[in-house]
Amino acid sequence: xxxxxxxxxxxxxxxxxxxxxxxxxxxxxxxxxxxxxxxxxxxxxxxxxxxxxxxxxxxxxxxxxxxxxxxxxxxxxxxxxxxxxxxxxxxxxxxxxxxxxxxxxxxxxxxxxxxxxxxxxxxxxxxxxxxxxxxxxxxxxxxxxxxxxxxxxxxxxxxxxxxxxxxxxxxxxxxxxxxxxxxxxxxxxxxxxxxxxxxxxxxxxxxxxxxxxxxxxxxxxxxxxxxxxxxxxxxxxxxxxxxxxxxxxxxxxxxxxxxxxxxxxxxxxxxxxxxxxxxxxxxxxxxxxxxxxxxxxxxxxxxxxxxxxxxxxxxxxxxxxxxxxxxxxxxxxxxxxxxxxxxxxxxxxxxxxxxxxxxxxxxxxxxxxxxxxxxxxxxxxxxxxxxxxxxxxxxxxxxxxxxxxxxxxxxxxx
Ligand SMILES: [Zn+2]
Ligand SMILES: [Zn+2]
Numbered sequence: 001x002x003x004x005x006x007x008x009x010x011x012x013x014x015x016x017x018x019x020x021x022x023x024x025x026x027x028x029x030x031x032x033x034x035x036x037x038x039x040x041x042x043x044x045x046x047x048x049x050x051x052x053x054x055x056x057x058x059x060x061x062x063x064x065x066x067x068x069x070x071x072x073x074x075x076x077x078x079x080x081x082x083x084x085x086x087x088x089x090x091x092x093x094x095x096x097x098x099x100x101x102x103x104x105x106x107x108x109x110x111x112x113x114x115x116x117x118x119x120x121x122x123x124x125x126x127x128x129x130x131x132x133x134x135x136x137x138x139x140x141x142x143x144x145x146x147x148x149x150x151x152x153x154x155x156x157x158x159x160x161x162x163x164x165x166x167x168x169x170x171x172x173x174x175x176x177x178x179x180x181x182x183x184x185x186x187x188x189x190x191x192x193x194x195x196x197x198x199x200x201x202x203x204x205x206x207x208x209x210x211x212x213x214x215x216x217x218x219x220x221x222x223x224x225x226x227x228x229x230x231x232x233x234x235x236x237x238x239x240x241x242x243x244x245x246x247x248x249x250x251x252x253x254x255x256x257x258x259x260x261x262x263x264x265x266x267x268x269x270x271x272x273x274x275x276x277x278x279x280x281x282x283x284x285x286x287x288x289x290x291x292x293x294x295x296x297x298x299x300x301x302x303x304x305x306x307x308x309x310x311x312x313x314x315x316x317x318x319x320x321x322x323x324x325x326x327x328x329x330x331x332x333x334x335x336x337x338x339x340x341x342x343x344x345x346x347x348x349x350x351x352x353x354x355x356x357x358x359x360x361x362x363x364x365x366x367x368x369x370x371x372x373x374x375x376x377x378x379x380x381x382x383x384x385x386x387x388x389x390x391x392x393x394x395x396x397x398x399x400x401x402x403x404x405x406x407x408x409x410x411x412x413x414x
Contacts, residue, residue, distance in 0.1 A: 049341040049354040051107045052363075058087040059232055061344045063257060064354060066093075066103035068309040068336040070264075071125035073099030077312060077338050079125035082238060082259065083107065086231055090210055093117045094227060094238040098128035101136060103338055106356035111142035111186075112366045118205075118212065119150035120240020121224035122163050131167060135174060138186025141365030145188040149204055151197035151214070154222040164190040180377035183369040197223050201251050215251055217242035220287055228252065234344065237303070241310065243286060244293045248301070255303040256344055259336075262308035263288035265320045272317070291321045295328030302331065305349045309336045 046053075049064075056062055062085045069077030079097025083104065086092075091113050093104070104114065114137060119127050127150075134146050150160025168175075168189050175187050195204045198216055205212035210231045217224040219241040226248055229236040237252040239260040252258050264273070269280035284290060288310065289297070298306040306329065311321060318335055325333065332349070334340060339354040379385070392412055403410055 047352065049352050051354060051356060052109070056085060056087045057345065059345065060087045061085065061231070061234060061236065063236070063342040063344070064107060065309070065336050065338055065340045066107075067095070067097045067100035068338050068340070069097075069099075069125075069312060070310065071098065071123070071128075073097070073125075074312070078103055079128060080120070080240075080309065081129070083109075084229065084236060084238075086210065088208060088210075088231070089113075090208055090231075091116070092210075092212075092229070093133075095120055095126040095240070096129045096133050097125045101129040101132035104133065105136070105362065106339075106360055107354075108357075108360060108363050110363045110366045111137040111140050112144065115142055115144055115147055116205075117146065117148045118227050118238070119148060119160060120217070120226060120238070121151065121219065122153075122158070122160065123220070123241065126240065127163075130164075131171060134167075134190070135171065135187075139178075139182060140362035141367075141369075142186040143183055143365065143367050143369070144185055145191040146186070147191045147193070149193045149195065149212070151223050151225045152194045153197070158221065158223055159194055161192045161194045164192050176378055180374050181372050183372070184376070185370065197225050200247055201228070213251070215247040216245065217248075218245050219243065226252075228255075233346075236344075237301075241288060244289050244297050249297060252301045252303070255301060257305045257307060257342060257349065258298070258301060258303035259307040259309060260294055260297060261289050261310040262291050262294035262321065262325065264311040264317060265291060265324060268317050268320060272312075291324035292328050295325040298325075298329045298331060298333075305332045305334060305342065305344075305351075307334045307336050307342075313337045 064083045066083055067078035067081035069079055071079060073079050078099030080095040081097050081100030081103065082094040084092045084094065091109065093114060093116065096117055114133070117130065117133070130148070137146065148160065148164060152161070153159040156162055178187065193204065195202065195214055197214070199214060201213050201215060203211055204214045210229065213228040213230070215226045215228065217226050217240050224240050224242060226237065226239040226242065228251060229238070235255045237255040237258040239248055239252070239258070241261050242248065248260070263284045266280045266284050269275045269284050270277055273280070275283065294308055308321070308325065311317065313335055322335060334342070334351055339356060341352050341354050343350040395412060399410055399412060402408065
């Protein structure tokens with residue numbers, strides 16, 4: 001009781017102080033009295049992006065970072081993945097790196113619209129969640145094949161077609177186990193368009209007023225590429241992993257938005273990733289693009305917005321990266337992190353963070369699902385089927401409930 005009194009007294013004291021402060025503020029400052037009051041009956045504009053809450057203008061595009069980090073995906077950053085949405089309704093994914101399928105799910109876009117993926121190269125931090133998008137998308141409303149564009153290798157075994165043929169084979173048990181249970185249309189083989197990684201500024205996609213071009217990149221082995229999207233007089237550039245290269249310098253010039261990798265600094269590779277100095281120098285300056293080199297490239301191409309990715313963006317790493325970029329580049333810059341959002345119009349580039357719902361469920365399918373064909377089921381062997389413990393008595397009420405609710409006559413498997 002005594003404790004409660006103290007609490008009440010404290011609350012009254014606090015209220016008095018607040019009221020006094022409010023009154024003093026009012027009387028001593030005209031600006032407060034003039035301030036626009038928008039609460040409690042009116043909301044002000046959001047300064048974050050809530051998925052599925054904003055229309056895109058016909059001449060606007062939106063980019064959302066679904067992965068900005070490293071091969072070892074972590075809670076804060078999945079590996080490379082970028083969703084580009086155009087005002088004409090088209091949506092494109094650039095890379096589907098490890099961990100990114102979860103970020104894609106958070107955006108609540110019907111999976112039927114997420115059927116076009118462009119892969120920069122075949123490191124897992126750039127396509128490691130393709131299996132999750134393939135199966136999860138098919139399960140949740142993508143009722144058509146997943147289309148994938150990616151580079152041929154210098155040998156067939158290092159090309160996108162080979163990788164995806166074998167990924168499809170690796171998913172044999174998964175796919176076979178779903179036969180006869182769900183709509184089968186999304187589980188068809190990947191629809192792969194492989195193209196020459198050496199082709200310079202060559203068209204790899206052209207539909208619905210959108211052109212996607214490919215540039216060679218220099219990274220690990222022959223094969224990696226970058227992409228340029230042209231639509232509605234916009235130029236969007238997605239740079240895959242690369243040592244800075246002359247094709248990007250020439251063809252990414254004057255982009256509205258240019259993504260380019262920017263690796264973690266060599267001292268942090270040694271201190272935080274525990275690389276040897278020799279490996280850190282090789283990886284962070286020769287296989288990838290060092291921050292100073294990222295800045296030099298952006299000073300050459302002069303985009304309306306430069307986007308750096310492929311580093312763990314933390315309180316104790318981003319300052320060093322920013323400092324090094326700023327030795328060679330002083331233009332508009334985004335040090336990306338997952339769920340960063342760019343709205344791009346002719347007049348403006350607005351950068352915000354998306355706020356996502358952790359309890360998100362897949363959005364409804366945009367087409368009526370096909371009913372399963374039980375004749376396609378692959379049966380258990382007699383030995384495994386015989387191991388079923390009899391639960392029919394406790395499950396039957398669910399059948400009765402659903403059959404009555406939906407006017408069906410479904411029966412339990414025997
Ligand atoms: Zn790579
Ligand atoms: Zn990478």
